[in-house]
Amino acid sequence: MIEADNSKGQLVCIIDADYVLSDKEPLIRLWGKTKSGRSVLILDRTFDPYFYVLPKPSADLDKLVEAIKAMEIEGSKPTRVEIVKKNLYGKEYDFIQVFSNNPTDIPKFRDTVKHFDGVKEEYEYTIPFYRRYIINKGIVPMSWVRVFGKEIKTNADMDLSIEAEKIESIKEEEISEYPSLHILAFDIETSQAEGDEIIMISMMDTKDFKKIITYGNKASNVETVANEEEMIKRFFQLVKEQNPDMIVGYNTDRFDFQKIAEKCEKYKIPIILGKDDSHMIFRRRGRVSAARFRGRMHIDVYDFIENILEDSLSTEVLSLDRVARELLGLKKEKLSWKEIEELWKKGDIKTLGEYCLHDSLLTLKLAKNLLPQIFELSRVVGQTPFDASRMSYSQLVEWLLIRAAFNSNEIAPNRPKYDEMMRRRRAEPYAGGYVIEPKEGIHEHLALFDFQSLYPSITITHNISPEMVDCNCCEVETKVPDYEHHFCTEKRGFIPIVLENLVRRRIDIQKKMKKLEPKTMEYKRFNSRQYALKILANASYGYYGYPGSRWYSRVCAKSITAWGRYYIKNVMELAKKLNYEVIYGDTDSLFIKIKTKKAAKEFLDKANAMLPGVMELDFKGFYKSGIFVLAKSGVAAKKRYALIDEEGNLTIRGFERVRRDWSKIAKDTQEKVLLAVLKEESIQKAVLITKRTINKLKSGKVKMDDLVIYTRLTKSLSQYEQVGPHVAAARKMKERGITVKEGYIIGYIITKGTGSISSRAEPVSDAKDYDPDYYIHNQVLPAALRVLQGLGVTEEKILHSSGEQSDLTMFKKK
């Protein structure tokens, strides 16, 4: 049956996009699925890459156009050169649009053109071709299109391939659901003991397919092959057989696929996991290289969690077990590195297999849980889930703005050059949000109020946009508080318009949600979408101040925080005038001592009556009591708090996280302290645990194993300018004839004696004693205090108190 009926077109949801060069011409490929679940590849060869040139005002435009037309680089010439009117920061100019028939020509042409007489600047020469295409064609990933064209044959493993003649986007309102997708999760286990080998691979998909592959030992639940190489080949073969639409994993960009790539290089086997016959590529994108295969989207759930979701999680440790516990309520029995190697050595493949498969299961469940959120984010910014799931807040805002710019005939400003970025980074920090530091102690009967999206509201209300700063066109009615700038009140700025649109869409969705049952799929989809709209609006302030921003503007960023301080101070003054005590306030939220709901509502109404535009204060609820701590560390003040609500639920934030370069005794103590607080509901017990650990350290009875600190040598020994403890220990090892190289992880113990910490760092094998003071004050106490400080416990209290902390035991879960 041919579904590509040219009269009606084919309805396809676009999941991914890329391009290939075919006969030296770019061929755009859109990878999608129909409602009935058929996979469709759409090909389009009608789109040409281009960039813009801004001539100097003095330039002879026609002459410049001729010069650009005449240039020839490595046999390529521009295919078309046109003069177009476009806006840059709201002002219209004549731009020269330079087309090519090959995307790789664009940087070459740009490099040549920039030296031409009469050229002021070049623009939009770094927009990846497939992104340029979907933006210009109005195609939104994870949305539907109707494609008209003829069916063709390709080498891709798809149900249908269409050479497109016309592609129509379907409006968001018409179809908002997703096609059903076949998702496969996988996980690998490795062992450092035997040359860093991959010892096992497990898979699980949404069609009930499960598989564990290993080599060597046999077990009933696993498939055993001859060796590592065969196992990897078998993995590729199984992926091809199952032919899922997506592959998902946890930290697979940085770990699993890196390991697989290393091994494939060693065995000289190609990594073919896509739907065509192309190899896997690592697309460098800043810190992380994204593992990409064509036509089968790889989503690394961890990337998305690290970039975006972390802010809304209560766990501060992003390991698979902790994230799964929070989001799914599922526990992962965590095996340590050592335990995995022991199971492998013992040949207990059955247990190891179960463990490995369980990780695939958790990853699959996590993906099912998070993909709807990734898809909505993808829709809102108009980038593929592959890209959107790997973007930071700033990048998401940037791509949202680039698409909006195209739609309003604006040119996207360039990213800053390296020097400019460094200059921005070194710039003086400016005043941020207004903070009222809390008085020490426990505060009761707290009402929490916060501004609904304070910074986006300010941006919209006061028209904060770079091209609107200090205009000459209108009467200056309102200046930014304590700042010699004003924003135009006649015209609307580009960014406020974009934000207004986000806010309006969010309000519409929230209205629709009120009519739906919270359990329905539609409700959940809307909820994901309003969340996506919210985080993008909230990230826009940060984008003004982000050094890599295309729309960087310190004036805008400063003005936003200045207005923010102005409004929250106003609200605080109102509270004082009404004789309410403000206990704590930070940027956009404040805790006020109010006892009744009625009084809270009255206060809220009075506050909102004096706020302009879309600005609005919300009442978030009552807390029976709370403690707030402002832990000064360097320049920035980190906010930590512990709250107990009316139901008796305890919320603590800003406490966890000791890293791997901490000793086991510090990590264990922190974990026990946290458990005491959260599970056993006793701060007193937590203090006792810490005291006990300290006493044990003093007595000298702690096992040396628990004191080892592991740190990686990231360069060769001679290259170090600063000799940290691990470097000092490594140098001692070298002197004693042990090989140490870049990349090695050095284990050391801080021993007794005098001098710097480094000079007392001894390699594990040589350490005879340990310095209790160091482990108490630099390891155990900081780790425990990270949790306890927020609960009002100080170092002195742990060291000197008799253990009586009765004033704090009220912090209990019900």
Added chain:
DNA sequence: CTCAAACGGGG
């Protein structure tokens, strides 16, 4: 105080 260097996730 400034500056260099390491962490995260995975095993």
Added chain:
DNA sequence: GGGTACGTTTGAG
């Protein structure tokens, strides 16, 4: 299709 992390923490000097 030119994006070379990022924000935070620790210890040395």
